[in-house]
Amino acid sequence: MNNPLHKLEGFKLDVLKEIGNIGAGNAATALSCLLDKPVDMKVPTVSLIPFEQVADKVGGFEQVVVAIYLRVEGDAPGNMFFLIHEDSAKKLLKNLLSIDVQEDASYSEMEFSALSEIGNILAGSYLSSLADFTRLSMSPTVPAIAVDMAGAILSYGLMQYGEMGDSALLIDTKFMEDRESLEGHFFLIPDPDSFDKFFNALGVPTE
């Protein structure tokens, strides 16, 4: 079987981009409510990119990031990651909980829990808006959190693609609060078999 992603034409990519837009728009609103501050969102990018370059989006394979991972279950399964650099994570904690986080100390139980909850809220709002729109059932698992190299974390979301080729389709949305001071990435990596589900749900012919 060939990689079905290679035959995605322009307008199908647009549909996927819209999927990113809808979900991430809601997640950005949720983040903005949490922080009580405006949160900017970049237009999502949808790209079929080689595994080697996936981690470049957040600063390279060895870049240490805080990652909240959820598995999406239901009609259109996939992997979802919310990734932020460590300094952004600390700012987030500071803004949100007024915790004066210690620089380069490890995270406390409470800080981890707060970050997971942020990931949970964002992913939840992303998925529920997407599920409403597509009428597909999609539910997130309990979030897991890790502070580690971006390459090690993201490669986990690429395994399903590994069986088919050396690139994965990634819907990437970048968030920014106060310009560059707090930057986060939302990655939705739908399982390869989920694309047809999305297209069917949205009335896009899939031959």
Add this chain to the structure above:
Amino acid sequence: MIEQNLVKVGMADLNIATEGAVLKTTGLGSCVGLTLFDERSKVAGMAHVMLPTSDIAREASINIAKYADTAIPDLIERMKKAGAAADRLIAKLAGGAQMFAFASQSEAMRIGPRNVEACKKELARFSIPILAEDTGGNYGRTIEFSSISGLLVVRSVQFGVKEI
């Protein structure tokens, strides 16, 4: 480590090094960094194995460096061409982590341990002894392998640097 002649090994990639060059692969999560070394000819090899077996491949033409059962035989062949003797090879392994422990319900998600098992099985098939390993856990690793010493340097965010 002196960064002379660094040979980068990407994800689902393999390569060999001779004459003092250093092999390096970054950000191993559930993937396994497998290294082979022939002390006498100073030929070193490294594979960044992503999946246990090519039986599951749905690719049109498979990338042999990606699967344990295809990467290891290929690496051995390439090392032999560079002057290594198959019966002198020794192996070291790193990686095979389970980055997110909760997701262990399904077999597909237990990919790290499965990768390690598959590598060991394949090494056993070629009667290559495993001299050292730093596998498992729930953290990422970056590794560097010297073709002079056969020393494997493992770096992680949580535990710093260790040599095996």
